[in-house]
Amino acid sequence: MANIISLGGLQVASRDELGQAMGGGCTASSCGTKAGPADMDPAIWAKVKDHPCYSEEAHHYFARMHVSVAPACNIQCNYCNRKYDCANESRPGVVSERLTPEQAARKVLAVAAEVPQLSVLGIAGPGDAAYDWKKTKATFDLVQTQLPDIKLCLSSNGLAVPDHVEEIVAMNIDHVTLTINTLDPEVGAKIYPWVFFRGRRHEGVEGAAILLARQMEALEMLVAHGVLVKVNSVLIPGINEAGMVELNRIVKAKGAFLHNIMPLISDPAHGTHFGLTGQRGPTAAELRAVQDQCGDGANLMKHCRQCRADAVGMLGEDRGQEFTLDKLPETIAEDGEEKRAAYRDWVARERADRRAAAEAAQAEAAFVAAPPLLVGVCTKGGGRINQHFGHATEFQIYEVDAVGVRFITHRRADNYCVGGHGEGDRLAEIIRTLEGVPVVLCARIGEAPRAKMAEVGIEVIDACAMDYIETALLDLYAERHRTPEAGALIA
16 A cells, blocks of 8 residues: 655655655655765764755755744844734744743644654744743753654844753754844944843843853853854844954854844834834845855855744745644644655655756856856745746745856745736736846746746746756756857857
8 A cells, every 4th residue: 555645735645756746756766865965074964954944955845843932031122023913924023822831832743743844843932942941941841752853943142041051952952043143242232222131131232242242152152062053143234234244254263053144124014123213124235245245254044034933834934824723633643753754755865866966967057157147946845946936925046157056045025926817016026026136937927927027137937847946047057158059058
């Protein structure tokens, strides 16, 4: 009898058909082994290969889940406004429900049974996971005994982390994210109105200096204990961008695994101090310029989606509203671990096949001497071009040249199709979002939107539907620089 696997409600009859469900064609005979990247220590690869935040490759395949059990916070940030019972905003600090550890554990079990891509449970607030430690620890303790294959991860401003490093290590939490926005207390005073430490509120430069010292201590302690640390930094134009390169250099020197420089979210409707006082966020060009300046420092994370504190699903999607407490089943399926194991086996084979295909395409593009090309990609996961243009709520932006393919960023846009019909206002917003990107690859597109995109100089191609992203980009780049007579590559 076939081994039935369910993927997001779709049942497939074998692990190979699981690949087809994700848009792939990987078979056991073609996919090779579970080997990791040649330039990474195997022990590190084992920790990050299934973590969608710590591995850009993994974010194509694996899902994360955040549970909102830690509402208390020990600092105030001018870019933060924690909201509860909110389903309409997608940003950190926002949740639909505050959960007890027991409620959170039940919710995690339900999601793990239904979402085989789930690999990570994180606690990112809506306050601070290290400050509200009793609730964070109780939740992790309950989940770890029942779901030992799920990685545990927490996010913190760092102020309380040094007090809990020993417990973090003992609980096998090997991924911690610290938000560090500046190395200068004078700048910090513009970001943090106050810090609550050792029973007292500290304001201005004094509070910012205490926070910075504790953040550096937390980073050093975690790295010394073998915990992988990702540093998040919110880029705030006119306030902290001048010090970002030095911050990147310092966190690398102290052993941070990744540095995530992310844009300030400052919509006045969110009610944050920065939003209400007119502090703008960076443009896409400004963000990339700062990231490019950090090229010699810590490795940069560029695929962050700045998730809600109760996000569920793949990066770029949020299925949290499917798993509110009132929607959880009375009886939770018991075959979730088997489904997750089958899915991970498929991912290992798919990864090997994808790398082999990319290497072959790279050989064709390696002789091209032409400027890099920016390309937007419509994808719903699996590392493939497998999404209709009209269904895309974001475009993943890649740069391709003779050296290879690099993920640059993602750009959000409301999906164009509503009820089967395209909406002109939304297409105009997509065109604005894709400024500077001359080519888009998708699985399908209607002739009318294709023509309108062409009018503004954006070519939308659906000829490589279901192909691997890297392979399609390299093939496109090489093909565009062949002579029509002999097919030879030219500058």
